[in-house]
Amino acid sequence: MLDTQTPPLMIATMAAEARRAAGQLARLSTEQRRAGLRAAADALRAATTEILAANVADMARGQANGLSPALLDRLHLDDQRVAAMADGVATVATLADPVGQVIDTATRPNGLVLTRVRVPIGVIGIIYESRPNVSADAAALCVMSGNAAILRGGSEAVESNAAIHRAFTAGLAAAGVPPQAVQRVATTDRAAVGAMLAAEGAIDMIVPRGGKGLVARVQAEARVPVLAHLDGINHIFVHASADPTMATRIVVNAKMRRTGVCGAMETLLIDTAYPDPLALIEALQAAGCAVRGDERTRALISVAPADDSDWDTEYLDAICSVALVEGLDGALAHIARHSSGHTDAIVAADEAIADRFLAEVDSAIVLWNASTQFADGGEFGLGAEIGIATGRLHARGPVALEGLTTYKWIGRGTGQVRG
Amino acid sequence: MLDTQTPPLMIATMAAEARRAAGQLARLSTEQRRAGLRAAADALRAATTEILAANVADMARGQANGLSPALLDRLHLDDQRVAAMADGVATVATLADPVGQVIDTATRPNGLVLTRVRVPIGVIGIIYESRPNVSADAAALCVMSGNAAILRGGSEAVESNAAIHRAFTAGLAAAGVPPQAVQRVATTDRAAVGAMLAAEGAIDMIVPRGGKGLVARVQAEARVPVLAHLDGINHIFVHASADPTMATRIVVNAKMRRTGVCGAMETLLIDTAYPDPLALIEALQAAGCAVRGDERTRALISVAPADDSDWDTEYLDAICSVALVEGLDGALAHIARHSSGHTDAIVAADEAIADRFLAEVDSAIVLWNASTQFADGGEFGLGAEIGIATGRLHARGPVALEGLTTYKWIGRGTGQVRG
Numbered sequence: 001m002l003d004t005q006t007p008p009l010m011i012a013t014m015a016a017e018a019r020r021a022a023g024q025l026a027r028l029s030t031e032q033r034r035a036g037l038r039a040a041a042d043a044l045r046a047a048t049t050e051i052l053a054a055n056v057a058d059m060a061r062g063q064a065n066g067l068s069p070a071l072l073d074r075l076h077l078d079d080q081r082v083a084a085m086a087d088g089v090a091t092v093a094t095l096a097d098p099v100g101q102v103i104d105t106a107t108r109p110n111g112l113v114l115t116r117v118r119v120p121i122g123v124i125g126i127i128y129e130s131r132p133n134v135s136a137d138a139a140a141l142c143v144m145s146g147n148a149a150i151l152r153g154g155s156e157a158v159e160s161n162a163a164i165h166r167a168f169t170a171g172l173a174a175a176g177v178p179p180q181a182v183q184r185v186a187t188t189d190r191a192a193v194g195a196m197l198a199a200e201g202a203i204d205m206i207v208p209r210g211g212k213g214l215v216a217r218v219q220a221e222a223r224v225p226v227l228a229h230l231d232g233i234n235h236i237f238v239h240a241s242a243d244p245t246m247a248t249r250i251v252v253n254a255k256m257r258r259t260g261v262c263g264a265m266e267t268l269l270i271d272t273a274y275p276d277p278l279a280l281i282e283a284l285q286a287a288g289c290a291v292r293g294d295e296r297t298r299a300l301i302s303v304a305p306a307d308d309s310d311w312d313t314e315y316l317d318a319i320c321s322v323a324l325v326e327g328l329d330g331a332l333a334h335i336a337r338h339s340s341g342h343t344d345a346i347v348a349a350d351e352a353i354a355d356r357f358l359a360e361v362d363s364a365i366v367l368w369n370a371s372t373q374f375a376d377g378g379e380f381g382l383g384a385e386i387g388i389a390t391g392r393l394h395a396r397g398p399v400a401l402e403g404l405t406t407y408k409w410i411g412r413g414t415g416q417v418r419g
Numbered sequence: 420m421l422d423t424q425t426p427p428l429m430i431a432t433m434a435a436e437a438r439r440a441a442g443q444l445a446r447l448s449t450e451q452r453r454a455g456l457r458a459a460a461d462a463l464r465a466a467t468t469e470i471l472a473a474n475v476a477d478m479a480r481g482q483a484n485g486l487s488p489a490l491l492d493r494l495h496l497d498d499q500r501v502a503a504m505a506d507g508v509a510t511v512a513t514l515a516d517p518v519g520q521v522i523d524t525a526t527r528p529n530g531l532v533l534t535r536v537r538v539p540i541g542v543i544g545i546i547y548e549s550r551p552n553v554s555a556d557a558a559a560l561c562v563m564s565g566n567a568a569i570l571r572g573g574s575e576a577v578e579s580n581a582a583i584h585r586a587f588t589a590g591l592a593a594a595g596v597p598p599q600a601v602q603r604v605a606t607t608d609r610a611a612v613g614a615m616l617a618a619e620g621a622i623d624m625i626v627p628r629g630g631k632g633l634v635a636r637v638q639a640e641a642r643v644p645v646l647a648h649l650d651g652i653n654h655i656f657v658h659a660s661a662d663p664t665m666a667t668r669i670v671v672n673a674k675m676r677r678t679g680v681c682g683a684m685e686t687l688l689i690d691t692a693y694p695d696p697l698a699l700i701e702a703l704q705a706a707g708c709a710v711r712g713d714e715r716t717r718a719l720i721s722v723a724p725a726d727d728s729d730w731d732t733e734y735l736d737a738i739c740s741v742a743l744v745e746g747l748d749g750a751l752a753h754i755a756r757h758s759s760g761h762t763d764a765i766v767a768a769d770e771a772i773a774d775r776f777l778a779e780v781d782s783a784i785v786l787w788n789a790s791t792q793f794a795d796g797g798e799f800g801l802g803a804e805i806g807i808a809t810g811r812l813h814a815r816g817p818v819a820l821e822g823l824t825t826y827k828w829i830g831r832g833t834g835q836v837r838g
Contacts, residue, residue: 029780370830370834
């Protein structure tokens with residue numbers, strides 16, 4: 001039984017099975033992978049009763065263990081949520097297939113024809129917390145891109161995840177897609193996470209999905225490359241030239257539409273030459289946002305002081321730090337010092353100023369005259385995202401199917417030898 | 420003085436300086452970066468006397484320390500080698516600039532215009548051994564792609580590297596390119612390498628250039644992402660359908676043209692249905708190659724036995740392991756087990772067989788009817804390479820300027836907020 005193996009041996013065994021399945025998956029046609037996902041979606045719908053029963057057990061245990069209402073809400077499934085999960089899988093089945101895409105091709109002077117072709121990465125580990133839908137979402141993205149997945153969900157969702165995994169892989173199998181392509185770590189032993197993080201060469205990439213604590217642990221411990229973002233300390237700079245109505249609308253939306261998403265604005269930078277900074281601050285307050293200001297802000301309006309740590313804090317709440325800065329250069333300096341490299345925006349009518357901001361702010365996503373809440377794979381037209389990455393290698397910003405591929409060089413010759 | 424700092428503090432200070440310079444570099448125009456490299460090439464030429472004098476000192480110390488003739492040859496510089504180094508830098512200045520290239524662009528239904536644009540990675544660490552020319556080659560590739568470089572060469576080349584670095588950065592400065600963009604770790608303390616490998620967040624990527632011992636240490640210790648290959652255990656499979664003349668020419672070239680390069684063939688797999696296996700083996704022997712065979716090979720010809728370790732050995736020498744395999748499936752199974760994921764080739768007239776090989780062999784480079792010795796950025800038309808990568812993320816195969824970039828998402832709106 002798996003549970004009697006040591007975690008490293010268990011993960012090695014799973015990863016080897018996943019690697020074999022990935023090889024088979026990579027040789028399936030696009031239509032075969034699509035059919036597998038449609039069948040998985042159908043199987044999830046057909047298993048709604050079992051999935052909800054499993055979720056009832058998880059919820060009962062969670063309540064007994066005193067999970068917070070927020071955690072219980074993330075854990076909770078109902079008919080609509082299961083249907084949405086199945087719909088999500090079916091939607092992934094409709095996305096453009098990156099596998100086999102030709103990135104570029106060239107004929108060398110010696111006649112060798114070189115082509116760079118996208119291929120799956122191989123084996124992707126997904127480590128997540130209480131949301132059971134990640135089991136289906138992440139598995140669907142991996143299978144569509146020809147990768148095998150090793151799923152390790154949170155212990156609080158163990159029954160729900162097991163039921164989802166069972167239905168999903170049964171669907172794959174029914175459509176002739178190897179069910180071993182989606183592996184689930186059944187044990188709730190935290191050492192299994194450590195074994196995944198250490199599985200260099202066996203797991204090609206780890207995607208953590210969850211809170212900052214999880215991401216920080218994964219980033220600190222992993223020997224396997226990690227695709228993630230730790231923080232979304234996102235700024236909006238309102239330049240002197242900004243249209244005041246637009247600026248207010250964008251700032252309020254960026255902060256208050258949903259405060260708990262990684263694309264939410266956390267710090268508002270207002271140009272000292274902006275005509276009406278008070279209107280921005282009062283609009284945030286009117287929307288229910290607590291404002292913490294630097295000294296110059298507090299000279300304008302009585303708000304709580306922002307201390308040094310505020311500029312490096314992702315509130316994920318109805319709280320906003322506000323600083324007045326000297327023009328674009330002041331904003332660039334603040335952002336260079338405090339941005340987490342996720343999403344930063346400028347509101348300005350002056351296009352030359354905006355272009356400098358877009359060029360010089362070194363973040364995964366830079367926006368002009370738009371809300372930071374657009375930082376999302378779906379909004380970017382990628383269909384669905386496996387996550388948002390703030391690292392500088394491989395993939396950056398919202399990562400979807402393309403980010404789950406690598407490439408190989410294929411050379412076709414007619415007997416060429418090197419001189 | 421730098422040498423009195425602890426290695427981590429020294430590297431942190433250098434990396435911070437490099438980061439600032441990278442920001443300036445990224446804002447220079449293509450032509451300004453090209454001009455900087457042309458000036459660096461000129462400065463190297465003008466400093467030939469000093470560089471050679473420094474090299475004489477390194478060579479004398481190397482001889483006194485009993486370095487091997489092969490190492491001394493790598494260390495040695497003369498007029499031609501300095502001229503070639505300068506020419507190499509000038510050539511990099513002519514390559515297509517990846518910075519600012521638009522990868523793709525799309526207008527979203529809400530009017531937001533999204534563009535993915537290539538940008539430099541930031542700060543690249545180069546850790547290398549006795550070849551002093553790497554100082555100039557790697558620095559040129561980094562500067563052309565808008566990155567700052569931190570160079571850490573081998574202790575045996577310390578004087579040569581210092582002279583090259585002095586000339587190179589003086590050239591940059593003369594052309595208005597910040598010389599801080601190319602930092603050199605002056606100390607020969609090996610702890611400096613450890614500090615570079617641990618400098619997560621401060622150094623964005625490490626490229627080791629040197630022997631397997633160096634690469635293995637870097638891969639084992641690094642917390643910073645590493646772009647490298649450890650081994651080039653490259654196979655050629657000669658299929659039953661191969662043209663015998665072509666097969667012999669390719670096999671001999673792949674093994675014997677240069678035996679010490681990472682693209683050299685190490686294992687020859689011959690289809691049991693290939694009509695004349697002896698001709699292939701005898702051609703290798705005639706070219707001076709020692710052949711080690713599996714049992715089936717030794718039933719045909721008296722050669723040394725290949726033991727289990729041979730299939731996992733990169734000889735980098737005039738030695739070749741030979742196995743007879745059962746058709747394409749036999750070859751695929753052998754390669755899946757023993758390939759290092761670098762370069763593998765098939766010789767076949769049967770295109771369907773070749774296509775299966777190209778699709779199913781999971782290596783960075785797969786070739787049909789061509790010598791594995793083409794595994795090289797120059798031969799691939801990339802101009803010059805920083806290295807060859809066998810990892811699966813970011814860049815794979817020969818890595819040149821494009822592999823030294825990442826991208827950012829730029830969104831241009833007209834006041835869009837998310838619903």
